[in-house]
Amino acid sequence: MSKKVAIVSVAQSAGPASKDNFYDQAYRVTRECLDKVGMTRDDLGTVVSASSDIFHGGISCANAYYWETTGAFLKNASRQDGESLFAFMYGAMRIMTGQYDNCLLLALCKGSENPENDTCTLMFGDPFYHRNLGLTETTSAAFQMQAYMEKYGVTKEQCAKVAVKNLGNALRNPYAHRRGKYTVADILNSAPAAAPLTDLQIAPKSEGFVAMLLASEKKAKKLTDKPVWFKGYGSSLDTYFLGDRDLLKTQLRTAAAQAYKMAGIKDPKKEIDVAEVTEPYAFQELLWCEELGFCKPGGAGKMIDKGTTEISGALPVNPSGGVLANNPYVSRGLQRLAEGFLQIRGEAGEHQVDKKVKTALAHGTHGFAGQCHAVAIIGV
Amino acid sequence: MSKEYKTLMTEIRLPYELAYGPVWTRFFEGMAEKKIFGTKCTKCGRILVPARSFCPRCFIDTDEWVEVAQTGTLTAWSYVNYRYYGMPTEPPFISALLRLDGTDVDFLHLIGGFDVSDFEKTRKMVKNGMRLKAVWSDDRKAHIMDLKYFKPA
Amino acid sequence: MGRPVGIIGVGQTKHGRRMDVAYPELVREAVLRVFEDSGLEPSDIDGVVSGTMPSMMEGVALTHFYFADAMQAVGKPILKTETCGSTGVSIAHTAYYWVASGMADVVLAVGHEKMNEGDAQATMTTVAEPFYQRYFIAGAPGVFSMQSQMWADRYGIPEAKIRDAAAHISVEHHNAAFENPYAHVKIRVTADDVKNSRVITYPVRLLDVCPTSDGACAMIFVSQNKAKKLGRKTAWVKGVGYRGEEYFFGDSDKGLWQGAVLAAKQAYDQAGIKNPRKDLDVAEVYNPFTFQEMLFYECFGFCEPGGAPDMVLKGTFDKKGQLPCDPSGGVLCTNPIGATGLIRVAEAVLQVTGKAGEHQIPKAKTAFSHAMGGVDQFNGVMIVGSEL
Ligand SMILES: [Zn+2]
Numbered sequence: 055m056s057k058k059v060a061i062v063s064v065a066q067s068a069g070p071a072s073k074d075n076f077y078d079q080a081y082r083v084t085r086e087c088l089d090k091v092g093m094t095r096d097d098l099g100t101v102v103s104a105s106s107d108i109f110h111g112g113i114s115c116a117n118a119y120y121w122e123t124t125g126a127f128l129k130n131a132s133r134q135d136g137e138s139l140f141a142f143m144y145g146a147m148r149i150m151t152g153q154y155d156n157c158l159l160l161a162l163c164k165g166s167e168n169p170e171n172d173t174c175t176l177m178f179g180d181p182f183y184h185r186n187l188g189l190t191e192t193t194s195a196a197f198q199m200q201a202y203m204e205k206y207g208v209t210k211e212q213c214a215k216v217a218v219k220n221l222g223n224a225l226r227n228p229y230a231h232r233r234g235k236y237t238v239a240d241i242l243n244s245a246p247a248a249a250p251l252t253d254l255q256i257a258p259k260s261e262g263f264v265a266m267l268l269a270s271e272k273k274a275k276k277l278t279d280k281p282v283w284f285k286g287y288g289s290s291l292d293t294y295f296l297g298d299r300d301l302l303k304t305q306l307r308t309a310a311a312q313a314y315k316m317a318g319i320k321d322p323k324k325e326i327d328v329a330e331v332t333e334p335y336a337f338q339e340l341l342w343c344e345e346l347g348f349c350k351p352g353g354a355g356k357m358i359d360k361g362t363t364e365i366s367g368a369l370p371v372n373p374s375g376g377v378l379a380n381n382p383y384v385s386r387g388l389q390r391l392a393e394g395f396l397q398i399r400g401e402a403g404e405h406q407v408d409k410k411v412k413t414a415l416a417h418g419t420h421g422f423a424g425q426c427h428a429v430a431i432i433g434v
Numbered sequence: 435m436s437k438e439y440k441t442l443m444t445e446i447r448l449p450y451e452l453a454y455g456p457v458w459t460r461f462f463e464g465m466a467e468k469k470i471f472g473t474k475c476t477k478c479g480r481i482l483v484p485a486r487s488f489c490p491r492c493f494i495d496t497d498e499w500v501e502v503a504q505t506g507t508l509t510a511w512s513y514v515n516y517r518y519y520g521m522p523t524e525p526p527f528i529s530a531l532l533r534l535d536g537t538d539v540d541f542l543h544l545i546g547g548f549d550v551s552d553f554e555k556t557r558k559m560v561k562n563g564m565r566l567k568a569v570w571s572d573d574r575k576a577h578i579m580d581l582k583y584f585k586p587a
Numbered sequence: 588m589g590r591p592v593g594i595i596g597v598g599q600t601k602h603g604r605r606m607d608v609a610y611p612e613l614v615r616e617a618v619l620r621v622f623e624d625s626g627l628e629p630s631d632i633d634g635v636v637s638g639t640m641p642s643m644m645e646g647v648a649l650t651h652f653y654f655a656d657a658m659q660a661v662g663k664p665i666l667k668t669e670t671c672g673s674t675g676v677s678i679a680h681t682a683y684y685w686v687a688s689g690m691a692d693v694v695l696a697v698g699h700e701k702m703n704e705g706d707a708q709a710t711m712t713t714v715a716e717p718f719y720q721r722y723f724i725a726g727a728p729g730v731f732s733m734q735s736q737m738w739a740d741r742y743g744i745p746e747a748k749i750r751d752a753a754a755h756i757s758v759e760h761h762n763a764a765f766e767n768p769y770a771h772v773k774i775r776v777t778a779d780d781v782k783n784s785r786v787i788t789y790p791v792r793l794l795d796v797c798p799t800s801d802g803a804c805a806m807i808f809v810s811q812n813k814a815k816k817l818g819r820k821t822a823w824v825k826g827v828g829y830r831g832e833e834y835f836f837g838d839s840d841k842g843l844w845q846g847a848v849l850a851a852k853q854a855y856d857q858a859g860i861k862n863p864r865k866d867l868d869v870a871e872v873y874n875p876f877t878f879q880e881m882l883f884y885e886c887f888g889f890c891e892p893g894g895a896p897d898m899v900l901k902g903t904f905d906k907k908g909q910l911p912c913d914p915s916g917g918v919l920c921t922n923p924i925g926a927t928g929l930i931r932v933a934e935a936v937l938q939v940t941g942k943a944g945e946h947q948i949p950k951a952k953t954a955f956s957h958a959m960g961g962v963d964q965f966n967g968v969m970i971v972g973s974e975l
Contacts, residue, residue, distance in 0.1 A: 075455030095493035107641030108648035112450035114641035114713040115671035118961035122490035122833045130829040135667045150688035151589025177648035289664040510737035513789035514725045519709030522722035529723040540837030
């Protein structure tokens with residue numbers, strides 16, 4: 055890597071629905087992020103935000119709307135759509151060129167103002183074929199779950215355990231939207247959705263505003279004595295037609311391989327101390343763990359049975375409660391990274407994992423059955 | 435292009451419920467009472483209208499409320515003579531930026547209260563710098579159209 | 588500035604009403620051409636940047652999914668850049684930063700729009716603020732016409748002269764489009780035709796306005812090492828600038844648009860340009876409206892504030908003038924929005940690599956490209972040159 059980049063500050067607001075409007079909510083989280091390191095708007099170098107035009111909020115070119123709320127008045131700024139880890143990558147690149155010594159990242163999504171999740175994901179489908187058949191992220195995830203269970207003999211109980219774990223972890227996260235002490239039976243007996251998925255295995259529609267300040271090595275050391283360093287990144291896009299894909303061999307492998315290579319990680323299950331993954335559907339956490347190399351293909355069912363991914367386990371996954379607990383569509387990738395930052399700094403509060411965290415992995419995905427994946431690795 | 439193939443006619447309609455938040459709720463409650471509110475930035479001293487929760491330039495909260503004048507001068511205008519989705523009234527009409535007296539930004543609304551059907555006549559009459567005065571609707575709903583338009587003063 | 592970045596390939600579709608192809612096929616047309624132009628293969632690409640206007644434009648959300656195959660992006664890292672009308676230049680900036688940062692050696696940039704498939708002005712209206720401003724903004728023509736009117740009234744120049752200058756620009760660009768094989772609108776117009784065309788949003792008349800186009804543009808950005816290995820004619824990125832202003836139309840002066848001034852200044856400073864009218868050989872200014880183009884000339888330092896109408900009428904910015912502007916026919920003749928800004932950069936690249944064909948400006952070495960967007964908010968600039 056040409057230049058080192060650090061995360062120096064993070065602020066977030068999340069939950070089911072706030073009374074604030076989008077504009078003010080975006081300003082608050084930006085302000086808080088800058089205040090934490092004593093930065094003024096004048097010191098701000100560049101800004102990269104992430105938001106979506108997938109009919110969210112009924113507002114097009116959403117970055118026009120929130121431009122000044124991110125401190126970007128008369129700044130050189132840009133915007134990524136769909137996945138907020140894209141913004142992380144772009145922001146880091148802007149610093150690596152040496153043109154800017156700091157970059158504010160924003161991920162903005164006010165789920166409470168959006169149509170139902172799948173009303174929007176239906177619009178990912180081409181208007182001639184998939185859309186007419188009602189293909190959404192949920193129905194495509196249901197296909198994927200079915201295929202996953204059949205191929206590897208992973209049980210629906212093992213899939214449900216992800217929801218038990220994550221909604222349980224969310225009891226300790228003040229920003230969670232959905233949380234609770236559930237049993238496997240509660241999860242499996244919740245309202246039926248696209249079978250084999252039930253309601254509590256599907257992420258809700260949430261608000262999530264994340265502000266994160268990146269800085270060059272020199273600037274980072276001035277702003278904080280606890281910088282968290284950018285170590286690796288990868289992303290990959292899969293083919294569009296669902297029927298053309300192997301739903302169990304995803305582009306997450308490609309994305310992870312890039313990120314591990316860049317970070318110099320040889321054995322992820324040993325070298326990653328905590329992972330925050332985007333699991334809008336409970337079983338996906340198991341599949342993603344396999345694709346990330348935390349266990350062999352088909353082995354994640356046993357891994358969750360053993361408690362490896364519990365908050366107190368050897369490799370905690372989603373101690374924050376993950377996306378099942380809070381699902382602001384575009385913001386969730388950066389939210390995962392923000393959680394990784396807090397874990398490394400020991401600032402995750404009640405959901406701080408028991409072990410020492412040196413390296414954290416954040417994962418984002420969007421699209422039918424994970425058409426696109428992004429992986430970021432950060433560390434001390 | 436030589437050949438046009440089949441096309442699909444389709445439509446997407448989606449409902450949205452957008453939060454006003456505390457500052458804009460107060461602004462629009464003012465509209466219902468025929469009042470226009472701005473907020474003042476304590477750092478740069480600018481009065482922003484419509485009211486804002488923060489100053490975009492100084493990036494600090496603005497907590498001082500000011501009721502602003504209902505008269506102002508014209509900054510820029512356009513004679514809108516085409517139809518578009520969500521237009522406030524049948525064209526032609528005049529969209530305009532005006533500077534309400536004592537404020538520091540331009541306020542976007544309509545100019546009206548006279549016959550605008552003839553473009554050439556209208557152009558002779560409407561000039562930047564002209565004085566304008568708010569005209570309120572009798573049927574107010576705490577909405578931007580509680581202000582019918584600004585008319586020449 | 589980071590590592591030097593070159594551009595080695597350009598691909599454009601024939602722009603226009605393209606109901607002969609489905610949207611992914613339109614995108615593929617540009618992508619195939621950029622591979623043909625650059626001599627590279629999809630396997631050479633380290634990453635893909637794509638971008639477009641928002642979902643409402645065509646009714647498809649997150650189009651990088653739909654176009655994954657058309658862009659040959661399967662198995663590749665992707666970034667999806669969207670900044671309203673300035674999307675195209677922002678895509679180019681993203682590709683530039685990707686290579687300049689050292690994170691990639693070869694990046695494919697793709698911008699696209701199929702505006703004839705939706706209601707473009709309804710979409711533009713939903714860019715505006717929903718509580719206060721949406722009703723009055725009158726799509727893109729409304730807001731940019733108010734800006735044009737504000738500018739035209741500023742320097743005491745007779746309205747008739749400004750009107751004549753805007754008509755001159757329209758005539759020039761419509762003529763220029765005949766020399767660009769990819770341009771959409773190809774009609775001959777006279778100054779009187781322009782001045783007598785229907786008022787859309789005063790001061791803007793029908794022939795002062797860009798069309799609604801379908802089109803895509805693709806480009807390939809490479810590192811210096813890669814460019815050396817390939818040994819092909821390369822345009823070099825000399826300067827990138829971008830600025831944005833407040834969402835509330837009315838918060839900032841738009842007559843002398845400081846965002847445009849500062850975006851250009853940032854790029855000039857990097858490129859070492861002191862006197863733009865002399866130092867630049869050609870400019871592709873984002874000009875969906877004739878009047879606004881003059882405002883941009885002033886903001887970019889091509890002339891003094893208030894000086895544009897006189898210089899336009901003198902022919903300074905004509906194809907044979909001192910600083911030819913939009914020899915491609917510009918946005919006024921071709922506007923598939925998500926691609927439009929990238930087409931400006933592409934045209935600048937064609938000029939400095941001597942590949943602009945009939946609309947080539949002789950000996951062009953340094954070219955300026957620009958796009959703008961938002962509710963009169965965003966300006967982005969990229970300057971390219973024939974020498975590193
Ligand atoms: Zn202020």
